[in-house]
Amino acid sequence: MAVDDLSFTIEAGTITGFLGPNGAGKTTTLRMLLGLANPTSGHATIFGVPYTDLPTPAMRVGAVLEATDFHPGRSGRDHLRTLSRAAGLPDSRVDEVLGLVELTSAAKRRVKGYSLGMRQRLGLAAALLGNPDLLVLDEPANGLDPEGVRWLRDFLRDFASGGRTVLVSSHVLAEVAQTVDQVLIINHGRLVTESSLDALTMKATVAVRVRSPKIAELADALTREGLVSMTTNDHALLVHNATSERVGDIAFAAGLAIHELMSETSSLEEVFLDLTSGESS
Amino acid sequence: MNQLRAELLKIRSTRTTIGLLLGMILLALIFIVLTCTLSPMNQIFTEQDQVSLLSFGSIAGVFSALAGIMLVTSEYRFGTMRPTFLFNPNRSRLFASKAIAGLLAGLVFGVIAEGLTFAIGLAILEGRHVHIVMSGSNMTMLIVGAVVGTALWGIIGVGLGAIIRNQVGAVIALLAFGFVVENLVFGLLPSVGRFLPVHAGNSMMGFTGQHYLSGTIGTVVLVAWAVVLAGAGLAAIKGRDVQ
Numbered sequence: 107m108a109v110d111d112l113s114f115t116i117e118a119g120t121i122t123g124f125l126g127p128n129g130a131g132k133t134t135t136l137r138m139l140l141g142l143a144n145p146t147s148g149h150a151t152i153f154g155v156p157y158t159d160l161p162t163p164a165m166r167v168g169a170v171l172e173a174t175d176f177h178p179g180r181s182g183r184d185h186l187r188t189l190s191r192a193a194g195l196p197d198s199r200v201d202e203v204l205g206l207v208e209l210t211s212a213a214k215r216r217v218k219g220y221s222l223g224m225r226q227r228l229g230l231a232a233a234l235l236g237n238p239d240l241l242v243l244d245e246p247a248n249g250l251d252p253e254g255v256r257w258l259r260d261f262l263r264d265f266a267s268g269g270r271t272v273l274v275s276s277h278v279l280a281e282v283a284q285t286v287d288q289v290l291i292i293n294h295g296r297l298v299t300e301s302s303l304d305a306l307t308m309k310a311t312v313a314v315r316v317r318s319p320k321i322a323e324l325a326d327a328l329t330r331e332g333l334v335s336m337t338t339n340d341h342a343l344l345v346h347n348a349t350s351e352r353v354g355d356i357a358f359a360a361g362l363a364i365h366e367l368m369s370e371t372s373s374l375e376e377v378f379l380d381l382t383s384g385e386s387s
Numbered sequence: 388m389n390q391l392r393a394e395l396l397k398i399r400s401t402r403t404t405i406g407l408l409l410g411m412i413l414l415a416l417i418f419i420v421l422t423c424t425l426s427p428m429n430q431i432f433t434e435q436d437q438v439s440l441l442s443f444g445s446i447a448g449v450f451s452a453l454a455g456i457m458l459v460t461s462e463y464r465f466g467t468m469r470p471t472f473l474f475n476p477n478r479s480r481l482f483a484s485k486a487i488a489g490l491l492a493g494l495v496f497g498v499i500a501e502g503l504t505f506a507i508g509l510a511i512l513e514g515r516h517v518h519i520v521m522s523g524s525n526m527t528m529l530i531v532g533a534v535v536g537t538a539l540w541g542i543i544g545v546g547l548g549a550i551i552r553n554q555v556g557a558v559i560a561l562l563a564f565g566f567v568v569e570n571l572v573f574g575l576l577p578s579v580g581r582f583l584p585v586h587a588g589n590s591m592m593g594f595t596g597q598h599y600l601s602g603t604i605g606t607v608v609l610v611a612w613a614v615v616l617a618g619a620g621l622a623a624i625k626g627r628d629v630q
Contacts, residue, residue: 137628137629140473141472141473141476142469142472142473142628142629143628143629144628157476158476158477160476163473163474163476164473164474167473169473171469172466172469174465174466175465175466175467175469175470176465176466176467177397177401177461177465177467178465179401179402179403180397180400180401181400184396184400185467187396187400188393188396188397188400188467188471189393189470189471189474191389191390191392191393191396192389192390192393192471192474192475193389193474193475194389232470
């Protein structure tokens with residue numbers, strides 16, 4: 107089962123990262139939410155109703171699932187026009203969104219001559235046609251050069267600052283860490299964590315690794331000083347929220363020899379990996 | 388209606404359709420000029436000879452079916468089916484729009500091809516002082532049958548594309564069936580073969596060989612083929628997830 111009993115709420119005006127390793131069920135979830143795939147049982151709803159029941163879905167949700175969904179022989183502008191007609195929108199709206207994604211000058215060229223970054227922006231333009239409240243992007247940074255990534259980040263920031271909402275999926279937390287406010291982490295089709303990025307960053311704590319021949323006494327001494335420590339597999343102590351200076355001072359005061367002392371910082375990425383690997387065992 | 392406008396724009400906005408159209412015109416011109424000019428007199432003086440010669444415009448049916456196939460399969464091939472569905476999640480309405488767009492495109496193909504071949508063919512025959520024995524009503528039947536038949540092939544193509552989805556597979560299926568399977572069946576079992584779409588289409592144009600259906604029944608049979616394939620295509624579009 108790719109996705110099971112998954113439900114989440116995202117706040118208006120925020121950018122939410124929808125994270126999980128490859129195969130976690132992110133794309134499946136998005137496809138079901140957007141009416142492209144049917145769940146084997148149950149149903150998927152967005153804004154409280156199935157996507158297919160939204161009267162003009164393009165005006166509520168704009169989505170980009172693949173960066174390359176274009177007929178190579180059609181111009182960028184005509185691609186957008188086929189979609190705007192389906193939604194009953196005027197051609198003037200097509201020209202507006204082309205301007206928003208800075209593609210006006212290339213609009214009449216066929217898509218086969220577009221760079222990946224331009225295709226990405228054309229996809230975004232299609233999603234923006236209906237002026238939606240919610241933007242859903244699946245792995246938007248795949249294959250983008252750093253400049254493209256920064257452009258996208260600024261664009262999404264702008265979009266959300268107007269009170270609108272973005273859901274952006276990725277299998278690499280670092281890729282979206284600078285963009286998102288909230289994170290949803292799923293693994294094996296289930297929600298693992300739903301928190302703000304700040305709360306997640308707090309989990310990326312600083313720890314000190316220390317080895318001593320008298321490990322039990324050292325642990326006691328640290329506990330008396332109010333520090334939390336745990337024994338690792340190779341008989342060292344991992345002391346949370348401490349500096350190596352403080353741990354060294356405490357050991358010296360207790361008269362305990364130290365054979366190793368080093369500070370370790372777990373990154374946000376490690377927190378992400380911890381959260382998503384724990385479920386798989 | 389919005390979706391139909393979108394589908395018609397899809398047909399017009401790539402070079403595929405214009406390529407098909409030009410290919411069709413070229414083929415029809417070459418054939419009609421060569422056969423009308425070179426056929427010996429004794430092969431072009433009966434009414435059936437002339438019907439069969441001037442019906443060559445119905446080759447447009449193949450091109451119309453190809454355009455119908457492209458209308459669906461290129462969306463799967465290039466992934467545009469995703470945005471198409473996102474903008475119109477009502478798959479029945481979407482499919483109906485594609486079928487109507489296929490029908491309209493087929494109508495245009497049919498008018499151009501049959502109009503050209505009929506006018507040029509007739510002019511060449513008259514230039515050779517061939518006595519035209521077709522009655523006015525038979526000429527009307529030939530032209531209307533060819534045009535309507537070609538339009539119906541547009542729907543058949545849309546249905547076939549929705550069922551098979553793979554562009555190359557759908558094109559091969561169409562050509563293999565139309566040019567090989569159907570002729571084999573008609574040759575071996577004409578009582579069955581005459582109900583197959585190409586031969587039903589021929590009877591619509593006034594072919595009256597011993598095994599052919601009447602024009603009316605031929606029309607009903609080809610419409611039934613279009614309805615059945617459209618129904619199967621609709622079921623396929625509705626039932627399948629988009630990757």
